[in-house]
Each structure stands twice: as C-alpha cells, then as structure tokens.
Amino acid sequence: MRVYELAKKLGMENKDLIPELKKMGVPVASHSSALDDDTVQKALDKLSQKAKGAKASGKASGDDVVGKTRDTEVKHESGHGAKASKAAIVEEPAKADKRRILIKRKKDDEPVEASALVAPPPSEAEPSAVAAPPVAHPVVSEPPPPPPVVLPELPEIGTILAQPPPAPVEKVVVKPAAVLPGAAPGAVLTPEALAAKKKSQALEAIEAEGLKEKLKKAKKTGRPKEEPDVKHREDAARWQDLRAIPTVPRRDDRSRHLHHSAPSEITKPRRKSVKVTLGTTVKEFAELIGQRPADIVRKLMEMGQMLTFNQPMNMDVASMIAEEAGVKVEISVEKAGDELLEAVVQAGEGDERLEPRPPVVTIMGHVDHGKTSLLDAIRQTKVAEGEAGGITQHIGAYTVSVHGKQVTFLDTPGHEAFTAMRSRGAKVTDIVILVVAADDGVMPQTIEAINHAKAAGVPLIVAMNKIDKPEANPDRVRNALSEYGLISEAWGGDTIMVEVSAKQKTGLDTLLEMILLQSEVLELKADPHRQAKGTVVEAKLERGRGPVATVLVQNGTLKVGDVFVVGTFSGRVRALLNDRGVKTQQATPSIPVEVIGLPGVPSAGDVFQVVSDERVAREIADERAQKQRSADLAGQTKVSLDDLFARIKEGSAKELAIVIKADVQGSSEALAAAVEKLPTPAVRIRVIHNGVGGITESDVLLAAASRAIIIGFNVRPEPKAANLAEQQGVDVRLYTIIYEALSDIKAAMEGLLDPTLKERSLGRAEVRQVFTIPKAGVVAGSYVVDGTISRAAVGVRLIRDNVVVFEGRLGSLRRFKDDVREVQQGYECGISIENFNDIKAGDVIEAYTIDKIAGKL
Numbered sequence: 001m002r003v004y005e006l007a008k009k010l011g012m013e014n015k016d017l018i019p020e021l022k023k024m025g026v027p028v029a030s031h032s033s034a035l036d037d038d039t040v041q042k043a044l045d046k047l048s049q050k051a052k053g054a055k056a057s058g059k060a061s062g063d064d065v066v067g068k069t070r071d072t073e074v075k076h077e078s079g080h081g082a083k084a085s086k087a088a089i090v091e092e093p094a095k096a097d098k099r100r101i102l103i104k105r106k107k108d109d110e111p112v113e114a115s116a117l118v119a120p121p122p123s124e125a126e127p128s129a130v131a132a133p134p135v136a137h138p139v140v141s142e143p144p145p146p147p148p149v150v151l152p153e154l155p156e157i158g159t160i161l162a163q164p165p166p167a168p169v170e171k172v173v174v175k176p177a178a179v180l181p182g183a184a185p186g187a188v189l190t191p192e193a194l195a196a197k198k199k200s201q202a203l204e205a206i207e208a209e210g211l212k213e214k215l216k217k218a219k220k221t222g223r224p225k226e227e228p229d230v231k232h233r234e235d236a237a238r239w240q241d242l243r244a245i246p247t248v249p250r251r252d253d254r255s256r257h258l259h260h261s262a263p264s265e266i267t268k269p270r271r272k273s274v275k276v277t278l279g280t281t282v283k284e285f286a287e288l289i290g291q292r293p294a295d296i297v298r299k300l301m302e303m304g305q306m307l308t309f310n311q312p313m314n315m316d317v318a319s320m321i322a323e324e325a326g327v328k329v330e331i332s333v334e335k336a337g338d339e340l341l342e343a344v345v346q347a348g349e350g351d352e353r354l355e356p357r358p359p360v361v362t363i364m365g366h367v368d369h370g371k372t373s374l375l376d377a378i379r380q381t382k383v384a385e386g387e388a389g390g391i392t393q394h395i396g397a398y399t400v401s402v403h404g405k406q407v408t409f410l411d412t413p414g415h416e417a418f419t420a421m422r423s424r425g426a427k428v429t430d431i432v433i434l435v436v437a438a439d440d441g442v443m444p445q446t447i448e449a450i451n452h453a454k455a456a457g458v459p460l461i462v463a464m465n466k467i468d469k470p471e472a473n474p475d476r477v478r479n480a481l482s483e484y485g486l487i488s489e490a491w492g493g494d495t496i497m498v499e500v501s502a503k504q505k506t507g508l509d510t511l512l513e514m515i516l517l518q519s520e521v522l523e524l525k526a527d528p529h530r531q532a533k534g535t536v537v538e539a540k541l542e543r544g545r546g547p548v549a550t551v552l553v554q555n556g557t558l559k560v561g562d563v564f565v566v567g568t569f570s571g572r573v574r575a576l577l578n579d580r581g582v583k584t585q586q587a588t589p590s591i592p593v594e595v596i597g598l599p600g601v602p603s604a605g606d607v608f609q610v611v612s613d614e615r616v617a618r619e620i621a622d623e624r625a626q627k628q629r630s631a632d633l634a635g636q637t638k639v640s641l642d643d644l645f646a647r648i649k650e651g652s653a654k655e656l657a658i659v660i661k662a663d664v665q666g667s668s669e670a671l672a673a674a675v676e677k678l679p680t681p682a683v684r685i686r687v688i689h690n691g692v693g694g695i696t697e698s699d700v701l702l703a704a705a706s707r708a709i710i711i712g713f714n715v716r717p718e719p720k721a722a723n724l725a726e727q728q729g730v731d732v733r734l735y736t737i738i739y740e741a742l743s744d745i746k747a748a749m750e751g752l753l754d755p756t757l758k759e760r761s762l763g764r765a766e767v768r769q770v771f772t773i774p775k776a777g778v779v780a781g782s783y784v785v786d787g788t789i790s791r792a793a794v795g796v797r798l799i800r801d802n803v804v805v806f807e808g809r810l811g812s813l814r815r816f817k818d819d820v821r822e823v824q825q826g827y828e829c830g831i832s833i834e835n836f837n838d839i840k841a842g843d844v845i846e847a848y849t850i851d852k853i854a855g856k857l
C-alpha cells in the first residue's frame, strides 16, 4: 500500500500522515512511498485511534449504514479546525450532494472497492438529502442523490484537498434515469427545478473559479517548494474537488452572483483522464483538462513554446501539463491522417480575407478536334508575346495574361485526366472549354466530355474550332449541342460559344474574354493570406532535381520554406519555379508552380497542403501511407447495389448515380429512360452518362468520381477498365435483358437483392485465326490473354469490340490435337463454341463461372 492510499483510508492528508509515520519510525520519502502490510496495520491501529479521539461530532446523517471506514472518515472531518468551520457553512443538502459526487467518483476511480459495498434499501436514505426542497439549494435541485450508500470514505474539505487524483465532476451528475425507487419526490425535474439546476451549475462554476483563484494565491505563499509533484497533484485535486463543493449558502447571494457575473471560461469539467487527439489546439486542450487557455499558454511559454489559443499542442508537452494538473492524457489516434490535417488546417485559419483569383481552365473534346492545337495556340500567342526567349519551361499548367487579368490553363487536355483528378477528390477546374471541330460536329467523346463536366458541375464554354475550314458548319454544331442541353447564347440559351481557329489563331482573344466574363459570373475568390492549399497537376522524378511536382495553388500563398503534406509525403519547399521555369519566392491562388523539395513523387490530383508543424506533417503523411498500404482508400468510395439498401437505411445514400453503356444507342437510351422512371421514393436515380460501346477506363473513372455504379447492357468492360473498377471498388453490373437490370435496381432499393449468385470471369482468349473443320465446325485458334479458359466454365461469350455477340457453352478446348481441361494465360489453344460459328479474328472469348455466395444474415 502507498502512503497516499493509507492517508485516504485514514481520512488524513498526506502531509499530516507522513510526519506521523516518521514518528512511528517508518522511513517514508513521499506520498507515493510503499508501505508493507505490518506498517499499514500498525499505522491503522495507532492513527485511527488518534483520529477517533480527535473527532467526535460533525458526522453526517446516515452513519448507521456506513461501515468502519466511513466512521474514521467522518470523524476525521472535524479534526481540522479551520476546515471544519468552512464545512459549517455548507448546508446539509449540499453535503448530501457532495457526498454523492464523491461516491460516484470513488466508484469511477476504484471500481473494485466500490462494488464490494452494499447498497442499503432506499428507505434508509439520508434524511437531509431526501427532505431537502428541490429549489432550496442549487445542488439539491438536481435529481435527488442516491441514499448515502457507498461511503467508504467521506472526507471533509481538508481531506478532499488531499485526494490525489482529480475527479470527473461532470460524470458524477446523476441522471434522472438513475433515480432509485423510493427516492424523494423532488427527483422529478420540474421546469423550475431545471432552471434552478442550470443556475446551480453556473454558480458552481463561478464559485469554484473564485475559490480556485484564492487557493492559488494561498498556495503561492504558504506552500513549501520541495514537493512539486505532490503539490501539483494536490492542487489539481483541490481545484477540482472545490468545483464539486456547493459553497453558496444563501439564496440572495446566489441570485446576485447570477445577475452580475458571467460564467467562467472553463466550460468543461476536469476528468481523471482525457483523450487528446493529435492536432488538438491549446484552447481545446485547456477545456479538456479544465483550465484556462491563458494559463496553458503561460505554461507553454515557460516551457519555451510560443503558441496561440488556436495552434495545435505538441503531444509531449500536453502530457506534461496534464500530468501536472493531475490529469492523465491518452493520446488518441482518432484524429489522424486527413482528419488531423483538417483539424490542423482549421486551427490555423483566422478570418477569411477573400480576394478575386484567376480562373482555372481545362480543355476537353473529341479526338483530333484540336485540343492540343488550341492550348498551344493560346500559349504561343499569349505566353510567348512578352517573352524574349519564348517558353523555356513546360510544366503541367500555364498562365496567360489578358487585359491585365490572368487565366490559368491546365495542360492535360481531355476528360479522362479531368475525371481522374476528380476521382481523387480534386476539384481544380473552374471552367471547361469544350472543343468541337466545326467541320466534324458532335462526336461520342464530345458527349462524354459534356457529361463529365456536368457531373462535376463545372460550367462549359464551347470553342468551335477549325472554323477556317471551308466545310466548317457552326450552326450544325450548335444544333447538335442543343440536344445535350447546351444552347448557344445566340439562340437564347446560356452557353457561350466562340468560333475559333487554332491553326490561324483567330478568335482566341474573344475566347479568353469570354473565359474572363464567365469567371466574373462565378465570382472566383480565394484568401491569399493563409497557408497554401493546392493540387498536384503533374509530378515526375527528374534526374538531378529529384521528385518535382506541378502544384496549382488553390488557396493561400505557397512560399519557399513552407512545410507541406502531399499524398503520402511530407517535406519543406526547397524551391519554386513558375510556368516559365523562373525561380520564384511564392505563388498565389490559381497560379501553377513547380515545387522542388519533395521526398517522393505524388500522384496527379493529390492535395498539397501547407501546415505549420513539421512533425504533424510527418504524422499525417505516415498515417496516409499506412492507410494506403491497408488499401482502405479503395474501399471508401465504393457504392454497390449490394449495400445500397443498407446505405439508404442509414441515410447515407440519397441518390443512386448510374453510368450506362450498351451495345446500341437505342438500348442505352431505352435503359436510361426506364431506369430514371423507376418509382424510387427513397433515393433519386440519376443517369450521369449513357453511351455506346464497351465499358472503358473513362467510364470507370467517371463512376468512381461520382460514386456511381455502371450498368453494361450487352457489353463488357475492357480488361484495363475491369481492373480499374476492381481497384476503385466500382460496381459493374452486366445484363443482357433490360428487365433484369431494372428489377435488380428495384430489388436493391428494397433490400431484396439476392446476393447469392455472382458471375466471375475465369479468363479471356483472343481469337487469332479461324479454321473451319469438317464435322467439328468453326474452331478459333486463340491465345489466352488472361486467366484460364476452362471446361469448368459455366458459359462462354463471344465479344467483338467489347460488345457481347453471343453467349453459350464451350464446345471443344484443344491444345494441338489433344482435348484439354484448361489452358492458362500465355498459351495458344483451339476453342469452339456450341451452336455458334460466326467467329472472327480479333474477337475475344470470355469464359465465366457463377459463384454461389452465402447469403448475408
């Protein structure tokens, strides 16, 4: 047993007990010195006698139910003259409350001891506590305390002060639900009682605050300095326990207080142990351990740390300060990685001072419609204009100046790059320029681009390119675009359409002016005064320079020397180069810069965030790396028909986004229309894209970015797309009957989707040559490109240009002249399909099986 435990048992203060023990010849150094059983027994015999002798009165009612331990405690109460007088001003009901608090705390602290004690029947409840009118005293206005049951130790103020560990004051409030049967009628919280309770709480805080200050002063003068550890613990305990002591004796005083004093700054109660998360700010930390933020700042200063209220605490320092205050700190990893980043960033943010920023533009359009030519034309005319040496450096984005205003172009044309970025959560583009060749018109990728831009909610400006060509027909383009909801301003719509020629460099100024006009409408703003946040638009490993990343600053100002986190890396900016390869000291919002000083190559779309603390940056990056390793990242965005119902129920799914791909236009449109018409009260169905042909990587990216599922009708995913879907957790559903697709969606919404049967592809073979063999029919000389082609396959399908041409059973499978059971990837074989001869070189034969999956309970 330790000295402080014995002191507790005896109801004495450590400082009183230690000399007593020394007198008995027991060598004790501090309150935490260990005592053997003999000594404990001796001390108990001697000192409890002494305590008994010294104390005869002042015991609280309800003693009859209290055991020996409490006896000693109670008797000890009045053993301290000064403290006894203090106790005298405490009204009886208040005592009851305090006792209740202490009981509960005891329970929390020492569950074993507490549980060993027997609760008396409710009728034995302490009369004073029961009889107390609910509004007579603030504390009594709370639900009535349980009878004075578990009272192993009931120290009076003096004893309380010596309690080493602080008590969780708020925790001890007994909720109405906990009221024991037979408790006082005042237990029911009437509105008045409730008001009184509130008052009492505020008052308690005020009183505790006042007392705390007094105690602090007293402590400064009266305390010997040689026991810092004990002192801190006792102080903490004192502060805390005083909060629990109702010291307002008279109603009048109380109301005066309430009218004139504001509640204390301390909003949260002290607890024995607190959970501190990485990134917890000074203010939050102060609240957690129940101290004033200013006091924490002062302590930090003493420790050589200059922090403001909103800056994150260093965890080691936090532990030290908390320990001083007698609070144990548990460093929680709850806020880690991105949550921590968010907390740190938020903590560092002051008032927003928004200023206009340049627009960021991405160019999209069908193949060969002139995206690259347009980007080059703008760069050449605008960037090269004022530059003697022309463009010296090519980075993933560039900025041009138009009438003194800047426009930033991302140098990765095409909607795939755009959506790939978006699927990583990066929203970089403000305006999309849709390039449509005026001679060619609206093409499949034009439509894809429109849908990708729409899904991202980014406004479009149409650049009708190749206007110089004699066969150019802009009206035809306008007409075609109007079918997709893009109606030209000239025709009364709201889509800006500009005729340009990238080749002859005409119309470029108008296009740029329109971009500026659109950006004005969008009121693009950012705050250049804060720590920078941007997105990586391109990253590579360069010989001699190491990893370099083109970062588009989106908010704040990025400066040389800044500490950052990007993807799974953290570091410090060693140098910044602008889009012309010139060294620069800083980059403001919407300005792309090349960053040097990265420890590795991040991915395009990664967020680049500046943080103030290098250690926090490292922690965040490490956490992310770990997360990535455990592949959590992929699972996060997953949306599937299987768990749709569960999501609807938990309220996280309000909308089901669908990408439809079909073998023919008619089917894709029919399916889209039918799906959108499904009666679905719980969620809204939105077809974000429907098109013709196999499922491509672009489709999967779009689905991943929009948390959509993909429905393929008579089509298959390209192998790369299938892998990507697997990686990204995109649910790809393949059907050959429209009705089945519809009924699956319906069933999924009602939670009735049968998840027991699932198709699994076994392998794919590419048809290299086709032979017609008498009797055997058509045999496809094939090469297995992935997986295995096996006789065990339930079925095979013939795919031509990612469209399912035929579905049936495997006829024969041979290597050379022998029938074989299976052929693995990388081998050639001869395959025939039952009842099907229309096989052509270039076709793909896919073998699949159906897995039975155990139904979820």
Ligand SMILES: Nc1nc2c(ncn2[C@@H]2O[C@H](COP(=O)(O)OP(=O)(O)OP(=O)(O)O)[C@@H](O)[C@H]2O)c(=O)[nH]1
Pocket: 365, 366, 367, 368, 369, 370, 371, 372, 373, 374, 413, 465, 466, 467, 468, 469, 500, 501, 502, 503, 504
């Ligand atoms: N006559 C004429 N030809 C143009 C114009 N713009 C581009 N072209 C031509 O169109 C072809 C395709 O241009 P690109 O800029 O490569 O088109 P893209 O959209 O970037 O093509 P991908 O990168 O393959 O998607 C090139 O041969 C260009 O010379 C134009 O305004 N007028």
